[in-house]
Amino acid sequence: MTRLGLVVxxxxxxxxxxxxxxxxxxAADADAAITDTVHVPGAYDSPLAADRLARRDDIDAVAVVGAIVTGDTDHDHVIASATADTLTDVSLERDTPVTFGVSGPGMSGAEARERVEKGAAAVESAVSLTQEL
Incomplete structure (x- = not known):
């Protein structure tokens, strides 16, 4: 059974x-267990939580979920890029799959609501990577 950390x-x-x-x-459909869930203020805050979970011996992979919607500036692009880059670093440094289930940037709230399946996709990817690696 794959043991997952979940960052929301x-x-x-x-x-x-x-x-x-x-x-x-x-996770239930894949017969995986979510060992721990960490809620963070926003997607930009997720790398530290993902890193802490990835360090644990009782977690095989970490799935991160969040939604970044557009505003009046390009701030959403900055947040999405920094978050994706840093989560990739965590995965490589910890040698643990960290999957990116963050929707955005450049989308409205309505578009974000249409993409909630990103949460499932992050878990499915985490389970798949754990089984393959």
Missing amino acids: AEFNRSVTERMEAAAREA
């Missing part, structure tokens, strides 16, 4: 709570 961004909670539910359902 709270910003845009109306979306991320549905992403979290999709992630949990995908």
